[in-house]
Amino acid sequence: MLWWISGGIVLLALIVLVGVVLSVMGRMRAFDNAARALQARLVDGQRRVEPRVAALQQTVETMLPQLEAMQAQAAERAGGRGSALAELENS
Template identity: 80%
Template sequence: MLWWISGGLVVLALIVLVVVALSVMSRLREFDNAARAMQARLEDGQRRVEPRLAALQHTVEQMIPQLEAMQAAQSSRQPSVENS
């Protein structure tokens, strides 16, 4: 009789284990779907932003000589400070 009780407990524990494992696997599947959707959105956003960033970098590179010339003109206008 004791063998039947312990065998039943083992079978019940295995059934609970399988149910829990299936539940966890379904949640992991949902997580995987969400992660894939987020990854697709991230790649889409990156694809949209890259040309704008390249254009901005090009604009900044074109402005650097003008800014350097303005800085040189500004420093040549400032009077020199002498220590007395």
């Protein structure tokens, strides 16, 4: 009699285990579908953004010499003011 009860408990546990495994597999499949959809959207977004980033980088590289020249001019002006101020203080 004890063997029948033990066997029934083991059989019930196996049925519950199979049910849980099937449920988890269904959720994993849904998760996989969502992950694939997100990956596709990510690749599409990257494909759309890359030309814009390249154009922006080209614009920055084109403007860089002009910005460096402006920075040098600003430094010269600041240096000129500093020396003029020093001359006024010395007089």
